[in-house]
Amino acid sequence: MSTATISATPPPPSAGTSGRTGRLFALTGAIVGVIYGYDTGSISGALVFLSKDFHLTETEKGLVNSILVFGSIVGALIGGKLADALGRKAAMLIVAGSYAVFVALSAAAPNVVVLDAVRFLLGVAIGISIVAAPLYIAESTPARIRGASVAAYQVATVAGIVLTYFVNWGLSGGGHWRWMLGLSAIPAALVLIPLFRLPDTPRWYVLKGRTERAVEVMAMTDPDVDPRAEVAAVGAALAEESGGSARSLLRKPYARAAFFVIGLGFFCQITGINAVTYYSPQIFEEMGFTGNGQNFLLPSFVQLASLAATVLAILIIDRLGRRVVLLCGIGTMVVMLGVLTAVFGSGELHGTMTWVGFGAILLFTAAFNFGFGSLIWVYASEAFPAQLRSTGASVMLTADLVANLLIAQFFPSLMAWAGAARTFAALGVLALAALAFATVTAPETKGRQLEEIQGYWRNGGRWPVAGEPEPVGAAPLGKSAVPPTASS
Structure with missing residues (x-):
């Protein structure tokens, strides 16, 4: 480092200041993740009771879930542009404030029409958050721990789902569905305080x-x-890109990256994880768990196992690499869906077979969070250069949410029409397709700088070899250049 460079660089913050800033980033990311997880899972218990209060049909039950997902699609579509225009921090502030308002309104809903309307708006906030939060974390984290830091958001999300199931179980005796839905308004309001103190990301x-x-x-x-x-x-990386529109994703050199992230996002949800998240009390009741609130309590242990699996993924993701974690997770999902097909197809939903089904649900959910759940945020934030990153994340998560919408709306009807065995068999076939897709397309990005990863996609899905000529239209990697705006 030259003397001129040192003198031109602002004095670094003290170790204490850096530590406080890092903890504040971690705190806000964790709280937003917990709230997102809680709001995703709270409907699973509340739906049992509000369905009786509002006299809902199976289709209307599906709509209560799917309307939130539909709102999430809208939020994901606008989340990238919002995060680019206003900033990652501003987007996070909008998310936290919206969470606080809309969960409180959903708890006070007088009828299902109002509930659906408010849940749509809450879904918009969720859609923005699942674009903005991983971007905010990924763009503020050193490369050596970025995978673990972004995956930590998934830990917080799973922790929120664990919390909601224990709350649902605790409140199920009195059927207090309004409390189940509304409790997360408190932490949503509190997280605004640290968010106001944080800066935006360097890349923004x-x-x-x-x-x-x-x-x-x-x-x-x-x-x-x-x-x-x-x-x-x-x-320099920003200057190389012509624009941040979705159309840019369809052109070389990033069309291959777009194909990968869209496919990964769709397979992440179409394999059925949110069928368990949204409808687990009904699934466990069909398995035969009906006494002493077992159908409310057992999902809590399922999510505790998922939390442990997510923590394990974080511990090894930057050591073993992304591909190993992702493929192991999806492979286990395939096996467990096969076990569930056999359990429901046996016609003996009692005794040992019932507990085998419980174990399969537990391992299926844990495997999802170990693989898909931990890696989707990482790949969404790593696959594209800075100017396309938020747009790419929006497109990926829109595909994810479209698949989620299909599961949320049609899973109850499919279970009633085709039966549980055929339903889980169909999910197993989709999981097998997901495993094949990830095996062929998923890159290993462990330890790479965000800008360096561009070279993989420029090079046709291969890491450039030293001495190889640069692909046509590609700029050399590793060269620093002052952006055109640096002197303005």
Whole structure:
């Protein structure tokens, strides 16, 4: 590092300041993740009781779930543009405030029409959050721990789902569905306090031409790099891209990346994880767990196992790599769906067979969170360069949510029409297709800088070899350049 560079770089923050900033990032990300998880799972218990209060049919039950997912699709579509235009931080503030307002209104809903309307708006907030939160974390985290940091958001999400099932069980005796839905308004309001104190991400500041601010924040968030050189590299990557529209994803060199993330997002949900999340009390009741609130309590243990699986994924994701974790998770899902097909097809839903079914649900859910659940956020944040990152995340998660919408709306009707055995068999076939897709397309990005990963997609889905000529239209990797906005 030259003397000129040192003198031009703002003084680094003290170790204490850096530590406090890092903890604040972790705290806000964790709280938003917990709230998202809670709001996703709270309807599973509440639906049992509000269905009786509002006299819902099977189709109307599906709509209560799917309307939130439909809102999430809208939110995901606008989330990227919102995060680019207003900033990752502003998007997070909008999310937290919306959570606080809409969960409180859903708890006070006088009828199913009002409930559906409010849940649609809550879904919009959720859609924005699942784009903005991983972006915010990924763009503020050193490369050596980025995988674990983004996956930690999934840990918080699973922790929120665990919490909601225990709350549902505790409140099930009195049928207090309004409390089940409304309790998360409190932490949603509280998380606004640390969010106001945090800066935006260095990459967003570069995107907006605020280079000096980007250098300051880079020094606060990543002690492993020269902040000015890293900001220059980010600016160079931005300058190479022609635009951040969805149309850009369909052109070389990122069409291959778009195909990968869209497919991964769709398979993540179409394999049925949210059938368990949304309808687990009904699934366990059909298995024969009916006494002493077992159908409410057992999902809590399922999600505890999922939490442990997610923590395990975080511990190994930056050591063993993304592909090993992803493929092991999906492979286990395939096996467990086969077991569930056999359990429901046996016609002996009692005794040992019932507990085998419970174990299969537990391992299926844990495997999802170990593989898909932990990796979808990582790949969404890593697959594209800075100027396309939020758009790419929006497209990926829109595919994810479209599949989620199909599961949320049609799973109850499919169970009633085709039976549980055929339903889980169909999910097993889809999981097998997901395993084949991931095996062929998923790259290993462990330890790579976000800008470096561009080279993989430029090179036709192969990591460039030293001495190889650059692909046509590609800029050399590893070269730093001051972006056009640096002098403005």
